[in-house]
Amino acid sequence: MKKLDMLTPVGMAIGLTLIAFAVVSNSGASGFASFVDFASFLIVIGGVTAALLINFPLKDMKRFFFVMRESFMEAPHDIPALINRLIHLSDKARREGLLSLEANLQQEDEPFLRKGILLAVDGIEQEELIDIMTAEVDALEDRHRKGRLIVEKAGEYAPSWGMIGTLIGLVLMLKNLNDPASLGPNMAIALLTTLYGSLLANLVFLPMASKLELKTEEEVFYRQIVIEGVAAIQSGQNPNMIREKLSVFLRDDSSEKQKKKGEAAEG
Secondary structure, eight states, X not given: OOEEOTHHHHHXXXXXXXXXXXXXHHHOGGGGGGGOOHHHHHHHHHHHHHHHHHHSOXXXXXXXXXXXXXXXXXXXXXXXXXXXXXXXXXHHHHHHXXXXXXXXXXXXXXXXXXXXXXXXXXXXXXXXXXXHHHHHHHHHHHHHHHHHHHHHHHHHXXXXXXXXXXXXXXXXXXXXXXXXXXXXXXXXXXXXXHHHHHHIIIIIIHHHHHHHHHHHHHHHHHHXXXXXXXXXXXXXXXXXXXXXXXXXXXXXXXXXXXXXXXXHHHO
């Protein structure tokens, strides 16, 4: 079950708050108006959007906001609970046979684990089973990479379009040096587009892309444990041996606790 990842909005809020504090501390509350320019914002957002449309097909662009939303969500992976579940399945398979795992399989809320057990119950050869499940993990990585690439490219394009806006503002300013009234607005475009581009890249797009990459790594790590566990169950390994094998996936500070908890449950 996914839930809101509070660190993403909190991080953005902290960044914006510190920037706002810097503005207010130097120019007062009225200084905010100096940092708002619709033309500058339009150049950056419009330029980034245009560049992404050129770079990616429409079907990928339709997923842009869905991908962005994923950086605000998290699906906690309870690895100790997963290992306990695999140990329980292993124990049942050794006592009642591999086919006994199919009885309560519909109650399994982890789709990837359910698929692995079904493949094992269907008598798929272990090497082929591992290949099938690994191929699914590879496909997941590829899907996530393609979605994340859009956000990464947005982070690359934003500062560049900020610089383009700066050049536009400088050209307009130099062409109208004889008109003092136009110098202020043109200078605002020249400076604020760079600010907007850098802000979007370094506070929004690039941090989101990094977070999405981390989430993918966690998902792949979780599924690797499932693959190892299902393969061990299919081969009929001893539950204690499986626990020792899977304990390497736990952090050092939790592996001993997990081992003791599992041994206590068996007792």
